[in-house]
Amino acid sequence: MYRQFFRHQKQWKIGRSYSSSQPKAAASWKQIFGYTAGGVVLGSITAYFYFENVNLKTGLSKSLYDSTLPIKNLPIMEYGSAHDLEAAIAELKQKINPANISQHKDTILSHSDNGCNPIKPLESQKPNYVIFAESTEEVSEILKIMHKYKIPTIPFGAGTSLEQHFFTTRPNSVILDTSRMNKILKVNELDLDATVQCGVSWNQLNDHLKDLPMSAEENGTCLMFGCDCGLNANVSGMIATNASGVGAQKHGSMVQNVISITAVLADGTIVKTKQRPRKSSAGYNLTGLFSGSEGTLAVVTECIVKLTVVNPYETVCVVQFDDLYQSVNAVGKFAQNGLTLDAIEMLDPNMMKAVNFSSQVSQEFDIAPTLFMKLSGLNKIVVDEMVKKVEKISRDHDCKKFLFAKDKQEEEELFAARKNALWIMLDYGYDIYGDDVKLWITDAAVPLSRAPEYLQRANEIVEKSGFKSVTVAHLGAGNFHIDLFYLPHQLSACEKVVKEMCKLSIELEGTVTGEHGVGLGKKELLPLELGESSVDLMRKIKFAMDPNGILNPDKVIKIDSNEKFNGTWSGKQD
Ligand SMILES: Cc1cc2nc3c(=O)[nH]c(=O)nc-3n(C[C@H](O)[C@H](O)[C@H](O)COP(=O)(O)OP(=O)(O)OC[C@H]3O[C@@H](n4cnc5c(N)ncnc54)[C@H](O)[C@@H]3O)c2cc1C
Ligand SMILES: *[C@@H]1O[C@H](CO)[C@@H](O)[C@H](O)[C@H]1NC(C)=O
Ligand SMILES: *[C@@H]1O[C@H](CO)[C@@H](O)[C@H](O)[C@H]1NC(C)=O
Ligand SMILES: *[C@@H]1O[C@H](CO)[C@@H](O)[C@H](O)[C@H]1NC(C)=O
Ligand SMILES: *[C@@H]1O[C@H](CO)[C@@H](O)[C@H](O)[C@H]1NC(C)=O
Numbered sequence: 001m002y003r004q005f006f007r008h009q010k011q012w013k014i015g016r017s018y019s020s021s022q023p024k025a026a027a028s029w030k031q032i033f034g035y036t037a038g039g040v041v042l043g044s045i046t047a048y049f050y051f052e053n054v055n056l057k058t059g060l061s062k063s064l065y066d067s068t069l070p071i072k073n074l075p076i077m078e079y080g081s082a083h084d085l086e087a088a089i090a091e092l093k094q095k096i097n098p099a100n101i102s103q104h105k106d107t108i109l110s111h112s113d114n115g116c117n118p119i120k121p122l123e124s125q126k127p128n129y130v131i132f133a134e135s136t137e138e139v140s141e142i143l144k145i146m147h148k149y150k151i152p153t154i155p156f157g158a159g160t161s162l163e164q165h166f167f168t169t170r171p172n173s174v175i176l177d178t179s180r181m182n183k184i185l186k187v188n189e190l191d192l193d194a195t196v197q198c199g200v201s202w203n204q205l206n207d208h209l210k211d212l213p214m215s216a217e218e219n220g221t222c223l224m225f226g227c228d229c230g231l232n233a234n235v236s237g238m239i240a241t242n243a244s245g246v247g248a249q250k251h252g253s254m255v256q257n258v259i260s261i262t263a264v265l266a267d268g269t270i271v272k273t274k275q276r277p278r279k280s281s282a283g284y285n286l287t288g289l290f291s292g293s294e295g296t297l298a299v300v301t302e303c304i305v306k307l308t309v310v311n312p313y314e315t316v317c318v319v320q321f322d323d324l325y326q327s328v329n330a331v332g333k334f335a336q337n338g339l340t341l342d343a344i345e346m347l348d349p350n351m352m353k354a355v356n357f358s359s360q361v362s363q364e365f366d367i368a369p370t371l372f373m374k375l376s377g378l379n380k381i382v383v384d385e386m387v388k389k390v391e392k393i394s395r396d397h398d399c400k401k402f403l404f405a406k407d408k409q410e411e412e413e414l415f416a417a418r419k420n421a422l423w424i425m426l427d428y429g430y431d432i433y434g435d436d437v438k439l440w441i442t443d444a445a446v447p448l449s450r451a452p453e454y455l456q457r458a459n460e461i462v463e464k465s466g467f468k469s470v471t472v473a474h475l476g477a478g479n480f481h482i483d484l485f486y487l488p489h490q491l492s493a494c495e496k497v498v499k500e501m502c503k504l505s506i507e508l509e510g511t512v513t514g515e516h517g518v519g520l521g522k523k524e525l526l527p528l529e530l531g532e533s534s535v536d537l538m539r540k541i542k543f544a545m546d547p548n549g550i551l552n553p554d555k556v557i558k559i560d561s562n563e564k565f566n567g568t569w570s571g572k573q574d
């Protein structure tokens with residue numbers, strides 16, 4: 001009605017000037033004022049009724065007046081039918097190479113399950129099509145069409161995410177795979193940044209940087225990208241989950257390593273969030289908004305990332321403690337004494353049992369909380385000073401064993417237990433539970449001072465339940481992967497334990513996810529952690545940018561008040 005009104009007004013104006021014998025310029029101010037005032041009054045009345053009406057019916061327009069969008073004010077989303085999907089695909093085939101649109105069984109499978117999600121996709125959670133995009137412009141064409149036909153579209157990088165991030169939740173969905181856009185476009189050595197397409201992986205970028213001749217005078221110096229993650233994870237997925245890893249101790253998570261993002265919005269609009277300087281106060285920080293948005297706000301196609309320089313000299317320290325609380329206090333003291341370490345990882349006594357069991361580690365360790373740390377600097381003298389200080393602080397906190405690497409080989413041997421942690425865990429699990437064993441990887445983070453309590457109480461929860469776990473923590477960041485072994489028939493019992501641990505992390509001022517993200521798996525916990533209003537604000541932002549709700553629907557925030565399942569946790573296996 002609103003739109004109709006304006007169309008009428010326009011026609012009426014055109015008609016008038018067309019039929020008028022008077023030249024336009026001769027219209028008196030009275031006429032002009034009359035038309036304008038009339039238009040404004042009529043417009044206001046119409047708009048008033050329009051909004052009032054829509055208000056009562058759907059509530060969506062009412063929300064225009066509110067700062068947030070609670071789920072009760074969101075109308076039930078309606079998506080394209082099977083027929084609409086076919087029409088969309090037919091139209092898309094005019095725009096992109098049809099060979100890049102796949103319905104092949106294997107392609108569908110490789111885009112619905114990565115073997116690492118504890119929850120397997122239902123038949124209904126697999127896409128109807130996988131579309132491979134080759135450029136930002138193609139992504140834009142694809143989204144224009146999907147927006148028009150209201151087709152749920154799930155962006156996809158390497159598919160290594162762990163919380164059912166890329167499972168479809170609605171019928172007639174497509175996956176938009178951006179991994180073929182994998183070119184490193186430019187490395188600016190002096191500025192320490194690189195412009196890359198979104199399908200580039202962090203390890204691919206580092207391999208490329210290693211081979212660049214550096215103009216630095218010190219040998220052994222080269223550029224690197226500081227954020228690490230699961231192998232081959234694409235930068236798109238890393239931005240989308242605010243990923244991080246061992247390197248975050250020094251370089252932060254993905255969000256701290258991205259300068260600018262080129263992304264395509266739900267309706268096909270292409271946006272760039274920043275220019276290239278490190279500093280900028282130019283407007284809202286959309287780079288930060290897209291980071292961690294898990295493909296629900298925009299499709300990332302290109303980005304500029306920060307680079308850092310590998311220090312020429314590096315070593316590894318391994319420190320064992322009798323007491324968990326003392327180990328954490330020591331870590332706090334490192335920072336308080338101005339020591340910036342490259343990595344501060346902890347393996348708990350359960351994990352150290354697995355390490356002792358493993359044939360992949362030659363070193364003998366005690367079964368005790370153990371810190372694995374990396375230190376680096378300009379040269380041996382600088383690093384030796386740091387090691388001395390780390391040792392002093394560790395001994396002040398009653399460590400019972402302090403080891404440090406004297407050369408490259410020892411360094412690798414000492415760090416092997418951390419580096420191969422996943423394989424060590426799996427071997428251990430297979431040995432105890434047999435070939436059917438699964439691993440549920442948790443990801444809570446708490447402030448460092450609450451870390452020992454979290455680990456202790458979470459382990460009590462696990463023990464009480466009868467499950468067994470091993471823990472690897474990015475302790476410097478208070479981020480714990482307490483990983484539970486379970487057999488397929490124990491899935492739902494295991495889920496319960498995991499949820500209890502999640503709630504514990506919230507109680508201790510922490511988060512249910514330090515680096516893996518929310519996806520479907522942790523959606524119901526988000527309001528508990530942040531409060532309903534914060535989630536309502538996220539929903540407002542989501543629908544401001546994606547009014548048809550096509551981008552990765554049902555992830556991160558609830559968008560359907562009738563939603564039967566709260567996550568795809570085990571309650572809902574068909
Ligand atoms: C063995 C293993 C180890 C891991 N270790 C770590 C770790 O140390 N640290 C860590 O943080 N994570 C880790 N993970 C989890 C995973 O690697 C990260 O979540 C990673 O960031 C996902 O990237 P991806 O390219 O695989 O993204 P995908 O799994 O393909 O997608 C993840 C999310 O990003 C969105 N997305 C993908 N591409 C785009 C795009 N172009 N535009 C917008 N959104 C997009 C998807 O819709 C989805 O919501 C690990 C996983 C495994 C299997
Ligand atoms: C996808 O499209 C591009 C561009 O048209 C083409 O070069 C490429 O071969 C296509 N990919 C496949 C798998 O056919
Ligand atoms: C990006 O993800 C794809 C899977 O979709 C993977 O095959 C590829 O190796 C990743 N990119 C790089 C450069 O590793
Ligand atoms: C750097 O390394 C090269 C080869 O390894 C060696 O020839 C050169 O002398 C080294 N330069 C310095 C400054 O140490
Ligand atoms: C990403 O992680 C960093 C911690 O390394 C955190 O400071 C930041 O708030 C996170 N950003 C988002 C968008 O989650």
Ligand SMILES: *[C@@H]1O[C@H](CO)[C@@H](O)[C@H](O)[C@H]1NC(C)=O
Pocket residue numbers: 255256257258259278279280281282285287288291
């Ligand atoms: C914008 O946000 C990103 C991610 O949080 C951050 O890395 C960057 O420094 C911010 N930029 C500005 C100019 O604030």
Ligand SMILES: *[C@@H]1O[C@H](CO)[C@@H](O)[C@H](O)[C@H]1NC(C)=O
Pocket residue numbers: 356357365366367
């Ligand atoms: C380590 O493993 C060996 C054999 O696998 C075992 O004999 C030993 O007791 C273990 N050490 C500890 C401290 O548990």
Ligand SMILES: *[C@@H]1O[C@H](CO)[C@@H](O)[C@H](O)[C@H]1NC(C)=O
Pocket residue numbers: 524565566571
């Ligand atoms: C989630 O669903 C399960 C099973 O339907 C139900 O028992 C549980 O109470 C629900 N949880 C929440 C937070 O709604």
